[in-house]
Amino acid sequence: xxxxxxxxxxxxxxxxxxxxxxxxxxxxxxxxxxxxxxxxxxxxxxxxxxxxxxxxxxxxxxxxxxxxxxxxxxxxxxxxxxxxxxxxxxxxxxxxxxxxxxxxxxxxxxxxxxxxxxxxxxxxxxxxxxxxxxxxxxxxxxxxxxxxxxxxxxxxxxxxxxxxxxxxxxxxxxxxxxxxxxxxxxxxxxxxxxxxxxxxxxxxxxxxxxxxxxxxxxxxxxxxxxxxxxxxxxxxxxxxxxxxxxxxxxxxxxxxxxxxxxxxxxxxxxxxxxxxxxxxxxxxxxxxxxxxxxxxxxxxxxxxxxxxxxxxxxxxxxxxxxxxxxxxxxxxxxxxxxxxxxxxxxxxxxxxxxxxxxxxxxxxxxxxxxxxxxxxxxxxxxxxxxxxxxxxxxxxxxxxxxxxxxxxxxxxxxxxxxxxxxxxxxxxxxxxxxxxxxxxxxxxxxxxxxxxxxxxxxxxxxxxxxxxxxxxxxxxxxxxxxxxxxxxxxxxxxxxxxxxxxxxxxxxxxxxxxxxxxxxxxxxxxxxxxxxxxxxxxxxxxxxxxxxxxxxxxxxxxxxxxxxxxxx
Numbered sequence: 296x297x298x299x300x301x302x303x304x305x306x307x308x309x310x311x312x313x314x315x316x317x318x319x320x321x322x323x324x325x326x327x328x329x330x331x332x333x334x335x336x337x338x339x340x341x342x343x344x345x346x347x348x349x350x351x352x353x354x355x356x357x358x359x360x361x362x363x364x365x366x367x368x369x370x371x372x373x374x375x376x377x378x379x380x381x382x383x384x385x386x387x388x389x390x391x392x393x394x395x396x397x398x399x400x401x402x403x404x405x406x407x408x409x410x411x412x413x414x415x416x417x418x419x420x421x422x423x424x425x426x427x428x429x430x431x432x433x434x435x436x437x438x439x440x441x442x443x444x445x446x447x448x449x450x451x452x453x454x455x456x457x458x459x460x461x462x463x464x465x466x467x468x469x470x471x472x473x474x475x476x477x478x479x480x481x482x483x484x485x486x487x488x489x490x491x492x493x494x495x496x497x498x499x500x501x502x503x504x505x506x507x508x509x510x511x512x513x514x515x516x517x518x519x520x521x522x523x524x525x526x527x528x529x530x531x532x533x534x535x536x537x538x539x540x541x542x543x544x545x546x547x548x549x550x551x552x553x554x555x556x557x558x559x560x561x562x563x564x565x566x567x568x569x570x571x572x573x574x575x576x577x578x579x580x581x582x583x584x585x586x587x588x589x590x591x592x593x594x595x596x597x598x599x600x601x602x603x604x605x606x607x608x609x610x611x612x613x614x615x616x617x618x619x620x621x622x623x624x625x626x627x628x629x630x631x632x633x634x635x636x637x638x639x640x641x642x643x644x645x646x647x648x649x650x651x652x653x654x655x656x657x658x659x660x661x662x663x664x665x666x667x668x669x670x671x672x673x674x675x676x677x678x679x680x681x682x683x684x685x686x687x688x689x690x691x692x693x694x695x696x697x698x699x700x701x702x703x704x705x706x707x708x709x710x711x712x713x714x715x716x717x718x719x720x721x722x723x724x725x726x727x728x729x730x731x732x733x734x735x736x737x738x739x740x741x742x743x744x745x746x747x748x749x750x751x752x753x754x755x756x757x758x759x760x761x762x763x764x765x766x767x768x769x770x771x772x773x774x775x776x777x778x779x780x781x782x783x784x785x786x787x788x789x790x791x792x793x794x795x796x797x798x799x800x801x802x803x804x805x806x807x808x809x810x811x812x813x814x815x816x817x818x819x820x821x822x823x824x825x826x827x828x829x830x831x832x833x834x835x836x837x838x839x840x841x842x843x844x845x846x847x848x849x850x851x852x853x854x855x856x857x858x859x860x861x862x863x
Contacts (some may be wrong), residue, residue, distance in 0.1 A: 325349035329356035336364045340371050355379045362386035362410070369394045382406040389413050389435070397422035404428040411435050415443035424448055433457040441466040454478040456502070465490050476500040480522070484508055492516050497536070504541070514552070524561070533557060533576075543583070562587065563605065574598065584609060585628065596620045607631050607652075613641050620644055628652040630677070637661060639669040647672055650704070654721075655680035661691065663698050675701045679721035688722045 322333040323346040330347060332339065343351055351374040362383050369392050372378060378399040388410040396402060400422050412434040419440075420426060426447050436458035444450065450471040456478045465488035468474055474495050484506040491513075492498070498518040503511070508526040517536040528545040533554030540560050547565040550572040554560070557576050563585040570589060573582070574597040582598065585607035593611055595604065596619040604621070605628040611617070613634070618624070624645045634656040642648065648670050654677045666673065678691060679702070692709065695702055702708035708717040 321346050323347035325354070327353060329358075330354045331358045331360065333360045335359045335362050337368055337371060340374065343374050351375055352377060357381050359383045360385065362388050364388070365411075366390040366392060367395045368392055369397070371395055372399045375399055378402055380404040382408070383410060385409045387411055391415070391419050393418045394421055396420055400425065402426055404430075406430040406432070407434065408432045409434070414438045414440075416440050417442040418445055419443050421446055426450055428452045430454040431458070435459055437461070439463055439467060444468065445470050447471050448473075450474060452476045455482070457481040460484060462486070462488075463491065464488065467491065469494050472496055474498065478502045480504045480506070482506055486510065487513075529566075563607075570595070593617070594619075599623070602626070604628070613638070615641055618642060618645060622646065624648055626650040626652075630654040630656065632656055634658055637666075639665045643669050645670065649673060650675040650677075652677040653681070654678060657682055661694075663694055663700075667698060673700065675704055677703060679703075679717075682723060683721075685718050685722035688718050692718070 320334055321339045323343065324331040324333075325347050327349065330349065330351070332343075332346070339346060354375055355377055357372075357375060357378055357380065359382070363386060365387055367388060367390070372381075372395070376399070379401050381399075381402060381404070383406070385408070388407065389412055391412070393416055396405075402423055403425055405420075405423075405426065405428070408430065409432075412431060413436060415431075415436070415438075417440040420429070420443070424446060427449055429444075429447070429450060429452070432454055433456075436455065437460065439455075439460070441464040444453070444467060447470055451473055452475060453468075453471070454476075458481075460479065460482040461484065463479070463484070468477070468491065472494050476499055478500075480502045481504070484503065486509065487503075492501075493515070496517070498516070500520040500522075501516075501518045502522040503526070504522045504524045506526050508523070508528055510530070511523060511526075511528055512532060514532055514534065516534065519537065520539045521537050521541070523531070523540070523542040523545070525544040526542075528542065528547050530549040530551065531540075531542055531545075531547050533540060533550065533552040535553055535556045537554065538556060538558050540554075540557055540562075542565070543561050544564040547562060548567060550567070554573075554576045556578060558578055559581040560573070560576065560579055561581075561583045563583045565587050567584065567587040568590055570584070570593050573579070574595070577598065578600060579598050580600055581603040582595075582601060583603075583605040585605045587609055589606070589609040589611055591610060591612040592614070593609075594614075594616050595601065596616055598604075599620050600623055601621050602623055603626045604618075604624060605626075607628050608631045611629070611632055613629075618627070618641065622644050625647055627642075627645070627648060627650070630652050631654075634653060635658060637653060637658055639662065642651075646669075649672055651670070651673060652675075658678070658681045661676075661678070666676075676695060678688075678695075683691065692702060692714070696709055702717065707713040
């Protein structure tokens with residue numbers, strides 16, 4: 296009975312506590328050096344001893360969750376003389392009185408997020424000479440006074456993203472020459488004043504993405520990472536100090552500056568036609584020019600350090616000079632370019648190429664023998680959307696499996712679960728059941744595939760490969776030597792063409808031979824060895840016990856007795 300009565304009382308108390316309006320129910324959770332205050336206002340901050348048992352003099356980190364007043368007054372943090380970090384998350388804060396932080400001079404970090412802060416007045420952060428991080432994110436900030444950040448001489452990171460800024464004063468960063476990172480992204484900036492970054496020695500990161508900038512002309516700016524995507528820029532200047540530039544989704548048609556230090560340049564979704572200014576940027580390793588109306592005869596041979604080149608939706612026309620000297624290229628995207636054929640000798644310099652994307656073109660057929668001749672390291676060949684029906688697409692996938700090629704980066708097209716979906720998505724008609732079995736990936740004989748490829752692409756040759764991997768050759772063509780390695784073991788092939796000769800030789804390793812370096816072969820050897828050792832051990836134990844049973848001695852009389860009898 297007593298327990299029932301206590302339960303009723305506790306339930307009534309909890310119900311009453313929950314029923315209190317949110318703005319009036321202040322909650323304080325403190326650690327010896329940090330404190331969380333939920334549902335705060337100026338009265339709560341002034342009388343924290345009523346809510347927090349911990350002495351506020353020891354608090355260094357303060358997090359306020361939901362501040363229910365429109366302004367922060369100058370005496371708001373009198374109870375926190377040793378405060379070093381302040382975060383105000385979610386609330387109604389719209390104004391900060393100048394001098395509010397003078398009583399907490401040791402502050403190094405201020406984060407005000409998801410409030411209604413609409414403006415910063417002059418000297419708002421007066422007295423914060425030690426402040427390093429200022430984050431005013433997702434507020435309603437529309438105006439900033441010229442001296443709002445005055446006195447912040449040690450400021451290194453300022454984030455004013457996701458606000459409503461249409462302009463900023465030229466003097467904004469005048470007091471902070473040591474700035475390393477500036478984020479003004481996701482605002483409504485249409486232009487930046489001249490001299491805005493003049494007092495900054497060297498920036499590591501400048502993010503101006505998702506604004507409405509029409510120009511960005513700061514030739515003296517030294518910045519390592521520059522983000523300008525999704526603006527309205529028509530021209531772009533690139534200096535020697537910049538390493539990474541992301542300026543996609545603009546209207547850029549003109550590039551100026553040497554940009555000799557740039558390694559990553561993302562300019563997709565722009566209006567570039569002439570790539571001549573880019574050919575001098577010899578340190579480029581990644582270049583994205585997709586969705587630009589490039590000149591059809593554009594040549595990238597001068598960018599010898601390129602590793603990734605994306606040219607989707609550019610209507611580029613390939614020639615022997617297009618990718619000459621790009622010996623380090625590992626990924627090339629040529630999708631959506633209305634290509635009708637693939638002449639792989641144009642990729643003769645790309646011996647290290649691993650991924651080639653030719654999806655959504657009009658390619659009629661692919662010479663896999665020539666592909667392996669010029670691209671021995673290729674592992675991914677994306678061919679989706681070339682107008683093939685499901686039957687022909689299945690045939691292409693079957694060829695690719697035997698040449699150890701994936702049709703997508705993840706290899707899903709060759710799996711049992713996704714192969715039919717891939718064919719249905721990429722073919723021009725609904726796909727039937729695939730005739731190829733994934734379990735035969737490593738065991739299928741390549742001879743039929745080789746004969747098909749030779750018949751299709753080398754009509755004048757009568758070279759045939761029988762089912763045992765032996766050659767059958769009576770050729771009369773212009774090809775003198777064909778060396779074909781078994782694709783089931785290592786799908787690399789080489790063709791050497793010399794005109795006016797009358798013999799063809801094919802050397803195909805025995806299909807039954809096993810590569811001793813194959814993981815499957817090594818695993819088989821290990822298992823065989825383990826079984827052999829186990830069998831020998833069992834045999835030894837069995838012989839031992841048999842001998843024990845044969846020669847075991849049972850004494851019927853004590854050993855000391857002369858008449859003792861031994862039974863065997």
